Amino acid sequence: xxxxxxxxxxxxxxxxxxxxxxxxxxxxxxxxxxxxxxxxxxxxxxxxxxxxxxxxxxxxxxxxxxxxxxxxxxxxxxxxxxxxxxxxxxxxxxxxxxxxxxxxxxxxxxxxxxxxxxxxxxxxxxxxxxxxxxxxxxxxxxxxxxxxxxxxxxxxxxxxxxxxxxxxxxxxxxxxxxxxxxxxxxxxxxxxxxxxxxxxxxxxxxxxxxxxxxxxxxxxxxxxxxxxxxxxxxxxxxxxxxxxxxxxxxxxxxxxxxxxxxxxxxxxxxxxxxxxxx
Numbered sequence: 314x315x316x317x318x319x320x321x322x323x324x325x326x327x328x329x330x331x332x333x334x335x336x337x338x339x340x341x342x343x344x345x346x347x348x349x350x351x352x353x354x355x356x357x358x359x360x361x362x363x364x365x366x367x368x369x370x371x372x373x374x375x376x377x378x379x380x381x382x383x384x385x386x387x388x389x390x391x392x393x394x395x396x397x398x399x400x401x402x403x404x405x406x407x408x409x410x411x412x413x414x415x416x417x418x419x420x421x422x423x424x425x426x427x428x429x430x431x432x433x434x435x436x437x438x439x440x441x442x443x444x445x446x447x448x449x450x451x452x453x454x455x456x457x458x459x460x461x462x463x464x465x466x467x468x469x470x471x472x473x474x475x476x477x478x479x480x481x482x483x484x485x486x487x488x489x490x491x492x493x494x495x496x497x498x499x500x501x502x503x504x505x506x507x508x509x510x511x512x513x514x515x516x517x518x519x520x521x522x523x524x525x526x527x528x529x530x531x532x533x534x535x536x537x538x539x540x541x542x543x544x545x546x547x548x549x550x551x552x553x554x555x556x557x558x559x560x561x562x563x564x565x566x567x568x569x570x571x572x573x574x575x576x577x578x579x580x581x582x583x584x585x586x587x588x589x590x591x
Contacts, residue, residue, distance in 0.1 A: 436460040436481060442469060443476075453489045455482045470494035 363371050381389070406420045407413075409428065429435075437458045440447025443465025451461070451469060459482040463474045470480050471491035477499050484493040507517065507527040518530035552558035 438462075442480060443467060451480065451489060451491075451494060454487050455493060456485050457482055470496050472496045474498070 363369055404416045404418050406418045407415050409421075409424055411421070435458055437456075437460060439459050439461055441464035442448050442451065442461040443463055446461075446464040448461065452459075461469075461480045463469065463476055463478040463480065466473075466475045468474065474480070474496055475498070479497040479499065481495050481497060482493060483495050486493045505525050505527055508529060511517070511529040514533050516530040516532045516534060517527045520526040520528035550556070550558040551561045552564075
């Protein structure tokens with residue numbers, strides 16, 4: 314170790330350092346050009362491009378600014394032509410008076426329908442009423458336009474109803490009240506109809522055998538009655554020697570008292586005959 318402390322020793326040490334550095338430098342130089350990237354030799358200060366690493370289509374565009382592909386655009390265009398939605402799609406609800414090509418939501422449609430129904434007082438069919446019907450009696454809570462069809466004959470809204478009649482609510486209410494309802498009778502048993510016109514004062518007679526059609530009989534009560542007419546409540550006076558009329562019971566008794574085959578005697582007066590019969 315002592316020799317490194319004198320002049321000769323320092324020189325020797327320096328030579329060793331220089332030799333070692335030169336050897337390392339030569340080693341590095343020998344590797345330059347020995348390795349390549351994408352077929353290109355590496356220089357001592359290599360500069361790479363996106364093409365050097367096989368990324369020729371790569372740029373620095375952010376995700377928000379990247380355009381869609383041609384295939385994606387075609388798919389989007391197809392959906393816009395005839396879109397098919399799944400789930401529960403939503404859209405803004407237009408105002409009640411909107412009349413454009415804007416999409417109508419269910420909320421918009423319901424609002425318009427309710428306003429039209431309220432304005433027109435339209436009938437709303439609620440079902441049938443009666444035994445086995447939707448209801449058996451008119452409900453306490455009801456709204457104008459509620460309509461029930463009679464399924465079982467009975468008394469509803471204070472009126473006798475038959476099957477087929479309709480009961481319609483005319484006033485909103487929360488308690489049972491007959492006056493809030495009106496009955497439309499569409500099937501009345503024994504209903505009789507007549508001609509569109511007739512002569513005043515004439516007697517109506519049945520037209521056909523159904524008992525439900527009338528016609529103008531052509532007879533006027535003031536001047537005549539139909540042939541063979543019989544009246545049971547008409548009173549006539551008893552016949553006298555001075556006026557025509559009906560026979561009394563006394564007259565019938567006298568006639569019955571005359572013997573069969575008897576003949577009148579012309580010598581007898583009328584008074585005598587009456588006395589004999591009496």
